[in-house]
Amino acid sequence: MTRRSIEIGMAVSAATFLISVPWLIPALTDNFWVSVITEILIWSLFAASANLLFGYVGLLSFGQALYFGFGMYGVALGIDHLGLSFWPAFGLGIVSAIAMALVSGVFAVRLSWHYFAIITVVFSLIFYFLAVSMKPLTGGDDGINFSLPPVFRFGGSIWSLTDPTFQYFFVLAVVSLCFFLMYRVINSPLGKGFLAIRDNDLRASLIGLNVYVLRLIAFVMAGFLAGVSGALFAFFGRYASASYMFYQVSGEAVVWTIVGGAGTMFGPLVGTTLFIVIREIVSSHWEHHSLIVGLLAILAVIFAPKGIVGLWNGWMTRLGERDAASAPPRLTLQAEP
Amino acid sequence: MRDTVLLLAMNGLIWGLIIALIALGLSVIFGLLDIINIAHGDFFMVGTVLAWFSLSATGNFWIGFIVAPVIGFVIGAIIQRLVIQPIHGAAALSIVATFGLSLILQETVRITFGATPRRMLAPIQGTVPLFGIDYEIYRLFAAGIALVALAGFFLFLQHTKLGIWMRAVRHDRETAVAMGIPAQRVYVMTFGVGFALAAFGGAVAAPITTVDFRGGVDVLPFCFMAVIIGGLGNLAGTVAAAVLLAFLEGLVQSVADPTVARISSLVLMSAVLLLRPQGLFKGFTR
Numbered sequence A: 001m002t003r004r005s006i007e008i009g010m011a012v013s014a015a016t017f018l019i020s021v022p023w024l025i026p027a028l029t030d031n032f033w034v035s036v037i038t039e040i041l042i043w044s045l046f047a048a049s050a051n052l053l054f055g056y057v058g059l060l061s062f063g064q065a066l067y068f069g070f071g072m073y074g075v076a077l078g079i080d081h082l083g084l085s086f087w088p089a090f091g092l093g094i095v096s097a098i099a100m101a102l103v104s105g106v107f108a109v110r111l112s113w114h115y116f117a118i119i120t121v122v123f124s125l126i127f128y129f130l131a132v133s134m135k136p137l138t139g140g141d142d143g144i145n146f147s148l149p150p151v152f153r154f155g156g157s158i159w160s161l162t163d164p165t166f167q168y169f170f171v172l173a174v175v176s177l178c179f180f181l182m183y184r185v186i187n188s189p190l191g192k193g194f195l196a197i198r199d200n201d202l203r204a205s206l207i208g209l210n211v212y213v214l215r216l217i218a219f220v221m222a223g224f225l226a227g228v229s230g231a232l233f234a235f236f237g238r239y240a241s242a243s244y245m246f247y248q249v250s251g252e253a254v255v256w257t258i259v260g261g262a263g264t265m266f267g268p269l270v271g272t273t274l275f276i277v278i279r280e281i282v283s284s285h286w287e288h289h290s291l292i293v294g295l296l297a298i299l300a301v302i303f304a305p306k307g308i309v310g311l312w313n314g315w316m317t318r319l320g321e322r323d324a325a326s327a328p329p330r331l332t333l334q335a336e337p
Numbered sequence B: 001m002r003d004t005v006l007l008l009a010m011n012g013l014i015w016g017l018i019i020a021l022i023a024l025g026l027s028v029i030f031g032l033l034d035i036i037n038i039a040h041g042d043f044f045m046v047g048t049v050l051a052w053f054s055l056s057a058t059g060n061f062w063i064g065f066i067v068a069p070v071i072g073f074v075i076g077a078i079i080q081r082l083v084i085q086p087i088h089g090a091a092a093l094s095i096v097a098t099f100g101l102s103l104i105l106q107e108t109v110r111i112t113f114g115a116t117p118r119r120m121l122a123p124i125q126g127t128v129p130l131f132g133i134d135y136e137i138y139r140l141f142a143a144g145i146a147l148v149a150l151a152g153f154f155l156f157l158q159h160t161k162l163g164i165w166m167r168a169v170r171h172d173r174e175t176a177v178a179m180g181i182p183a184q185r186v187y188v189m190t191f192g193v194g195f196a197l198a199a200f201g202g203a204v205a206a207p208i209t210t211v212d213f214r215g216g217v218d219v220l221p222f223c224f225m226a227v228i229i230g231g232l233g234n235l236a237g238t239v240a241a242a243v244l245l246a247f248l249e250g251l252v253q254s255v256a257d258p259t260v261a262r263i264s265s266l267v268l269m270s271a272v273l274l275l276r277p278q279g280l281f282k283g284f285t286r
Helices: A003-028 A032-057 A064-080 A086-108 A113-133 A164-186 A189-199 A201-206 A211-237 A247-260 A267-285 A289-303 A307-323 B002-033 B040-058 B063-087 B091-112 B137-159 B161-171 B173-178 B183-205 B216-230 B235-253 B258-275
Strands: A152-154 A157-159 B127-130 B133-136
Touching: A003 A032, A003 A164, A003 A307, A032 A064, A032 A164, A032 A189, A032 A211, A032 A247, A032 A267, A064 A086, A064 A113, A064 A211, A064 A247, A086 A113, A086 A211, A113 A247, A113 B216, A113 B258, A164 A189, A164 A211, A189 A201, A189 A211, A201 A211, A247 A267, A247 A289, A247 A307, A247 B091, A267 A289, A267 A307, A289 B063, A289 B091, B002 B040, B002 B133, B002 B137, B002 B161, B002 B183, B002 B216, B002 B235, B040 B063, B040 B091, B040 B183, B040 B216, B063 B091, B063 B183, B127 B137, B133 B137, B137 B161, B137 B183, B137 B235, B161 B173, B161 B183, B173 B183, B216 B235, B216 B258, B235 B258
Parallel strands: none
Antiparallel strands: A152 A157, B127 B133
């Protein structure tokens, strides 16, 4: 077994699993888990937005919930107040998240490290309190409900997210597309620029990279990812609420990312899956499941400081070293954290 | 009108002094251990709960003023040893670890204390006339206690062995260790002191605010703001910033609703961060 064959095997089985979910899960357990997996996909995209900033550019954002919230409210208000159909509402959510990220990014990326973390929290808190106080428009903490318009209409047949299987595949397709886009960006010259800034922003600027502009681009891209996940979550829950813009929601994305493995493509997915699956399993048996989640977060950083994917990459590297005598060294797909 | 402004400004000022205590704890932990402590608001919350428990167990309110910081110190020291030490001051990891701590503390309080918020009766009832308004005596008393505690903490830093060790390790860890200062023990103590300050703030604030397992959530961003606006590592600046922020919020509250007041202090915060990222008071001290 070489590292390459193990990774290909895992990728194939993960893809097979994800495609067969709507049939496999009801046969094994309960339909309920299809919607849990849908939710995991949406939240892992949200975690990926925190990962893009922290794992690849070295900017720790505690305010991604702001762009999640804009995506969410763009969809909800577009449908509920403006009477938009599905795709324009989706577009409105994403565009408003990007616009917000651009406006706040212009200011935020001038700062770095602690200061950047604090200003992202401050921006997101400002809009959280605005959303709470503008109750007639946003519904405040109670939120607003809306009914779903259909996604496609081909002659007589109507495709809508009210069908759980279609909803699952729709979310899977959008999330996969976003992850693919992120993968392409990370492996482009632009992505190398991000990594250079993460490792040493002074050196990056000395070799002629425009640190400010690159950070701003990354910030807007992360806003886009968060906005898409917020829009998807609004469609998924037919609901938008100010409570999803609170700083604790942003914090969860950071925690999922670091536990899964910051600076790796699939770290956010692994971290999000771990936390949501445990929450769903334990909370049905025990009311105080937060104790388990808290303990897990602590154990994860003590025993896997590079995250679960980082731990895995470490094992794979050691496996590779054992085979190194016979095989030439190979570049890995994942960027080391 | 004048009375409302005065009342809310006084409330803000006193709340600012209590926040200053909590934020000092945050700043000490932040500065010495490079730990971004997401659980610090919950340290404050634990203080309010300890005050509530000691009141209901003994019937004496004042015992809480001793119980909260002492137990807080012990829990803080244990947490440092078990959770913070193994991550070796990695700031990113400290966020996750203290996030876990925050969940554990909140859930433990929810199990033992319950999920319903409770109000605690102030041990000193009544009001005194002050600048033409009737002001609650306990709030004035709380302000006095907070001032004494703040002064006590600065004296502790200047004049006790542990305080000097803490400043030495913060200033230059290598040299401090070379001079024979047990840095590891100083870290344990520092975390304990940070927790104790927040818990003491909680015990003082318990009759003013509500006792609730989620009581720390709103306090946390406020404390971080005070630390940053005051300038990282500038303890006196932290105190000044906390008082200033809460005072301004109190003033705005007298003409607008509390949410608008909160938003305006956040906007002020953004302006400070962008224009003076080194803090408002750089250049005034040291």
